[in-house]
Amino acid sequence: MTDTTSAPAEETDELTRLEQEGEIAADYLEGLLDIADLDGDIDMDVEGDRASVSIVSEGTSRDLQKLVGRDGEVMEALQELTRLAVHRETGERSRLMLDVSGFRARKREKLTTLGAETAQQVKETGEPVKLQPMTPFERKVVHDAVAAAGLRSESEGEEPQRRVVVLP
Known part of the structure; x- marks a missing residue:
């Protein structure tokens, strides 16, 4: 038990x-x-x-x-x-x-929009998209937005040039 x-x-x-x-x-x-x-x-x-x-x-x-x-x-x-x-x-x-x-809250909103828009672009083109380098916080927000849109993403590169890649 x-x-x-x-x-x-x-x-x-x-x-x-x-x-x-x-x-x-x-x-x-x-x-x-x-x-x-x-x-x-x-x-x-x-x-x-x-x-x-x-x-x-x-x-x-x-x-x-x-x-x-x-x-x-x-x-x-x-x-x-x-x-x-x-x-x-x-x-x-x-x-x-x-x-x-409210700086981080506003940034989270912008990054969520970026992730959703990039996911839509990848869905339309079928091609992966590499985003600009981001902080760990920024990458996490984008990864979450991409996942919510039904796609996959991963991070690549070394800090401070680490970036999100949105995959079809």
């Missing part, structure tokens, strides 16, 4: 762990905002199997743009620093996602 009570307990433990990651990340980011003298609120959530933390501003988000940087480069670095802060506290590797002023 199998023990079915452990599955919900394991899910609860995982949720608690991800919420703890979000709390640690929020504390770290609040300290950073104070040091940088930037106004922003921290929103925490759990999306799938990872903690998600967003820095949002009620007024103009021009100041927070400094935390995004050119094409999200500063935000990616800040995400890695935040993951390290979580790791320091928990001893476990974090897959936490950081968004600043």
Whole structure:
């Protein structure tokens, strides 16, 4: 006989762990905002199997743009620093996602559209399409969109030139 009570307990433990990651990340980011003298609120959530933390501003988000940087480069670095802060506290590797002023959410929308449109192009032509090099986050979003459109994709190349190839 199998023990079915452990599955919900394991899910609860995982949720608690991800919420703890979000709390640690929020504390770290609040300290950073104070040091940088930037106004922003921290929103925490759990999306799938990872903690998600967003820095949002009620007024103009021009100041927070400094935390995004050119094409999200500063935000990616800040995400890695935040993951390290979580790791320091928990001893476990974090897959936490950081968004600043909705930048990542907007990028996800654009990449989902790109994946769907590229999948449609591949369906029409029957020819594979290689996309521009992307970050791991960007590639994941495109792979998911291509799969949702019923096609296959794979990544090829070495970082930082790794790219998605959509296959017929």
